[in-house]
Amino acid sequence: MYEMTIQLQTDSKVRLYEQIYRHIKQEIIEGKLLAGERLPSTRSLAEYLQVARSTVDEAYGQLCDEGYIEACPYRGYFVCAVEELLQVEGTYSGNVPKGSSQLTDALKEQQTTADGGFEAHTSKRAWQVDFSPYAIDMSGFPMSVWKKMSRKVLTEAGVDLFAKGDAKGDMSLRRSISRYIHSARGVECTPDQIIVGAGNEYLLMLLEKILGGKLRIAMENPTYERSYRIFHSFDYDVVTVPMDEDGMIVEELKKTKADVAYVMPSHQFPTGTVMPIGRRMELLKWANGAESRYLIEDDYDSEFRHRGKPIPALQASDKRGKVIYIGTFSKAIAPAIRVSFMVLPPALLEKYQADCGFYSCTVSRIDQCILDGFISEGYFERHLNKMRKIYKEKHDLLMECLKPLRGAFEISGENAGLHLLLTSKSDKSERWLLETAASVGVKVYGLSDSIVDAGTEPPCGTVLLGFGGLDESAIRRGVELLQKAWLK
Amino acid sequence: MYEMTIQLQTDSKVRLYEQIYRHIKQEIIEGKLLAGERLPSTRSLAEYLQVARSTVDEAYGQLCDEGYIEACPYRGYFVCAVEELLQVEGTYSGNVPKGSSQLTDALKEQQTTADGGFEAHTSKRAWQVDFSPYAIDMSGFPMSVWKKMSRKVLTEAGVDLFAKGDAKGDMSLRRSISRYIHSARGVECTPDQIIVGAGNEYLLMLLEKILGGKLRIAMENPTYERSYRIFHSFDYDVVTVPMDEDGMIVEELKKTKADVAYVMPSHQFPTGTVMPIGRRMELLKWANGAESRYLIEDDYDSEFRHRGKPIPALQASDKRGKVIYIGTFSKAIAPAIRVSFMVLPPALLEKYQADCGFYSCTVSRIDQCILDGFISEGYFERHLNKMRKIYKEKHDLLMECLKPLRGAFEISGENAGLHLLLTSKSDKSERWLLETAASVGVKVYGLSDSIVDAGTEPPCGTVLLGFGGLDESAIRRGVELLQKAWLK
Numbered sequence: 006m007y008e009m010t011i012q013l014q015t016d017s018k019v020r021l022y023e024q025i026y027r028h029i030k031q032e033i034i035e036g037k038l039l040a041g042e043r044l045p046s047t048r049s050l051a052e053y054l055q056v057a058r059s060t061v062d063e064a065y066g067q068l069c070d071e072g073y074i075e076a077c078p079y080r081g082y083f084v085c086a087v088e089e090l091l092q093v094e095g096t097y098s099g100n101v102p103k104g105s106s107q108l109t110d111a112l113k114e115q116q117t118t119a120d121g122g123f124e125a126h127t128s129k130r131a132w133q134v135d136f137s138p139y140a141i142d143m144s145g146f147p148m149s150v151w152k153k154m155s156r157k158v159l160t161e162a163g164v165d166l167f168a169k170g171d172a173k174g175d176m177s178l179r180r181s182i183s184r185y186i187h188s189a190r191g192v193e194c195t196p197d198q199i200i201v202g203a204g205n206e207y208l209l210m211l212l213e214k215i216l217g218g219k220l221r222i223a224m225e226n227p228t229y230e231r232s233y234r235i236f237h238s239f240d241y242d243v244v245t246v247p248m249d250e251d252g253m254i255v256e257e258l259k260k261t262k263a264d265v266a267y268v269m270p271s272h273q274f275p276t277g278t279v280m281p282i283g284r285r286m287e288l289l290k291w292a293n294g295a296e297s298r299y300l301i302e303d304d305y306d307s308e309f310r311h312r313g314k315p316i317p318a319l320q321a322s323d324k325r326g327k328v329i330y331i332g333t334f335s336k337a338i339a340p341a342i343r344v345s346f347m348v349l350p351p352a353l354l355e356k357y358q359a360d361c362g363f364y365s366c367t368v369s370r371i372d373q374c375i376l377d378g379f380i381s382e383g384y385f386e387r388h389l390n391k392m393r394k395i396y397k398e399k400h401d402l403l404m405e406c407l408k409p410l411r412g413a414f415e416i417s418g419e420n421a422g423l424h425l426l427l428t429s430k431s432d433k434s435e436r437w438l439l440e441t442a443a444s445v446g447v448k449v450y451g452l453s454d455s456i457v458d459a460g461t462e463p464p465c466g467t468v469l470l471g472f473g474g475l476d477e478s479a480i481r482r483g484v485e486l487l488q489k490a491w492l493k
Numbered sequence: 494m495y496e497m498t499i500q501l502q503t504d505s506k507v508r509l510y511e512q513i514y515r516h517i518k519q520e521i522i523e524g525k526l527l528a529g530e531r532l533p534s535t536r537s538l539a540e541y542l543q544v545a546r547s548t549v550d551e552a553y554g555q556l557c558d559e560g561y562i563e564a565c566p567y568r569g570y571f572v573c574a575v576e577e578l579l580q581v582e583g584t585y586s587g588n589v590p591k592g593s594s595q596l597t598d599a600l601k602e603q604q605t606t607a608d609g610g611f612e613a614h615t616s617k618r619a620w621q622v623d624f625s626p627y628a629i630d631m632s633g634f635p636m637s638v639w640k641k642m643s644r645k646v647l648t649e650a651g652v653d654l655f656a657k658g659d660a661k662g663d664m665s666l667r668r669s670i671s672r673y674i675h676s677a678r679g680v681e682c683t684p685d686q687i688i689v690g691a692g693n694e695y696l697l698m699l700l701e702k703i704l705g706g707k708l709r710i711a712m713e714n715p716t717y718e719r720s721y722r723i724f725h726s727f728d729y730d731v732v733t734v735p736m737d738e739d740g741m742i743v744e745e746l747k748k749t750k751a752d753v754a755y756v757m758p759s760h761q762f763p764t765g766t767v768m769p770i771g772r773r774m775e776l777l778k779w780a781n782g783a784e785s786r787y788l789i790e791d792d793y794d795s796e797f798r799h800r801g802k803p804i805p806a807l808q809a810s811d812k813r814g815k816v817i818y819i820g821t822f823s824k825a826i827a828p829a830i831r832v833s834f835m836v837l838p839p840a841l842l843e844k845y846q847a848d849c850g851f852y853s854c855t856v857s858r859i860d861q862c863i864l865d866g867f868i869s870e871g872y873f874e875r876h877l878n879k880m881r882k883i884y885k886e887k888h889d890l891l892m893e894c895l896k897p898l899r900g901a902f903e904i905s906g907e908n909a910g911l912h913l914l915l916t917s918k919s920d921k922s923e924r925w926l927l928e929t930a931a932s933v934g935v936k937v938y939g940l941s942d943s944i945v946d947a948g949t950e951p952p953c954g955t956v957l958l959g960f961g962g963l964d965e966s967a968i969r970r971g972v973e974l975l976q977k978a979w980l981k
Contacts, residue, residue, distance in 0.1 A: 143652050151655075152647050155859075159640050164631050167639075167827035203691045203855035210698045214726040234851050238702040240728050339655035341858045363722050367691035367855050370829040371643075 025064035040086035072281020133446035134483030138424035140474025158374040170370045174201025178377040191321030194348045203367035208347045223263035225253045227455035229274040245458040252280040255287040267301040270319040275455040277418020292327035300328045308337045310421040326350030399472045406484035423473035429466030441490040513552035528574035560769015621934035622971030626912035628962025646862040658858045662689025666865040679809030682836045691855035696835045703845045711751035713741045715943035717762040733946040740768040743775040755789040758807040763943040765906020780815035788816045796825045798909040814838030887960045894972040911961030917954030929978040
């Protein structure tokens, strides 16, 4: 049995659970804790460290979420096998916990969610309740602050703000973004590596030009259908790779002979899978296997997570410049502000400068300034905290309301994001679930919408329930109606 | 000799020169005036119609500019051969002159210019004077009106303005744009055919997806280098086609087996060539020759013309849906507002809806509303008139200042846009012109920058002088210095 040598600092700003989490992670990374080793039980460690058992639970939970350890029922917690572990030292272990800028503490509380061109759906048509997984809570939009910031920018704007700006986006905004993604997501980059653009779709188009040539791109299946359509509209050979509970299966990826893999490691859409560190390392190892291979990390949804601290980006574990990180403000602020960004690894940055530097920035400078002010003056942090709380309340309410359905349905993907999945434990088909829900005026979304490869048999009886755009009464009413439809 | 049967209406709002111009154009289109026929001399027609000779001069000048007639020194004016003339009836003849919306009269006075992602250059570095052909006059930017409009939009904005909008752009803005391009450019389209995007580069990327496949694209040579680089970054086979004084030589285009031809008929960059109606018809005939052929009309520069009324867009003559029209507000308003638009012919609109309708609009809705207000409340019209006057004054001043250089240089491309070309009448090379200008602190631009095909021998001794970004004293000083450098 592993002996814990941690010295907890009760006067530190770093919370106790976080100190335990960091310590164990570090021990695993340094090889002091080996794969297969059993950790002390939460009860015994809590006694030993003289802390509440819930504190140790929280630390273990986070380590489980990130794939460092796993829980075996009735046997305890064991260290996972993590491939190429020494490579991540200093990045994965160092940067994320040390990320101690102003934003970190606020974001530490945060949980993760999703975008990439998501719509602000509200219940339209004849639906009494629309559980759209794409909807966000627009009533939380910081209208007055945004207007205030807009007025301020306009008042101070000189004529230069209407002249052509930097092709990558204004340096000041790129600095704000790099600070934010470093502290909140562990992303390692200079502002120079960031390219600001009007939406993920545009950035993917630009990336197509940077990468050049006719590539074979691998996607998880199921995946985010919009991205699938985008890659299809490119001159790309799109292949799909099956997933297991850890995400894209790397052995299957290898068989596809793909050049590039598109993944959502922090919160896969639609399954909600969080890719554990072991699988991340496998993916990076795959990418390291050839110079032309890259991983596109769509971190569409990193801001809202309902349990534990945010899981760092895959880019944070990338030591060899293989990850292209794409983030957006569409989900966290509002779809119509149309600002996304892409972090290029050094080799692609060079290609960009050489071949694509003449593409003008697609976001107006006024809009860039407003967003920059919003981030740098601390409004974004406050807004995120507020939204996290709002979404967590909606999430918890939905989970509570779903209790009567738990006998008949398995819930998954519920730890992060703005939707969860219900899978029928009996033989109810997806179609039956959609149709009976529709018959009581409720719109739910079939998992098969996200199954992009026609060859794959759609798994039956799984639906997505989004809660981002619904208020309390709509959630209650919606689930009541579903109960009526499904449990009759 | 052709007998003129025109009935001038002195009480009409339509100016006399315009009535004469319309009448003769109509006669040519209807075949009453045949190719090769001689028109009455300006003096005799003026006497016959009892108008000032300058009125007839103006009408003939416009007809010459558009390629309906040509002037033969000492012999008079003759009707040109115009291919497929009957096809344009009703479009070319009908719509443009009849374009009588509110904007028309204002724009009638207008002259044309250039953009497509042009920069607002100012004299930087050690240059005393920088004759950049890409610079615009940012001091003319309607700052206070723009801010006022922005504040108004912000004040009235509801939360829906931050939700996701129409993928093509807001309907209201597309209506304003369609009215504007119809009245000012004769473009025939419904708002449904318009797609708003953040800059020409983005729209060309989107067009690549709509057209699909690996195409061969033909460009004029010399051409706008940025567009050349864009097409090169696509998976396109880019071929160049030589120009004569009417523009792209269609016989040469045919030899290239191109699918698509990219042209700037209203004011070619960099040569300033205005494509006459005959050549336009030839191009359209080429496009009509195969279902997959299209013409991309980059009307980057349609707002500023220093002589005669604006020349209608090529799209206005297109009866078979072969022209993709691209326009921008970067040059007419300001580069950083980042709004361009594309008019798709019906067949491509269908392809767009089927394959690319999921691409979100890249312009924020707030920015769309501001521009829409700016156009629909008449500010754009006023701004254009103001800028036209400013640029015409700069143009006229530059022409005046250049008088001492006329012995040694030929001036061309001076009727429209924000630059003109000087070609050495002696054996001075382009390089010598650039270097001697640089030695007195003046930056001029070599024509060879725009010669994109490495195989083409750069014609020696031609430089571009842009005046958009220079004030009166800079123009005077710049030409004085050039005189010193070049005529010593």
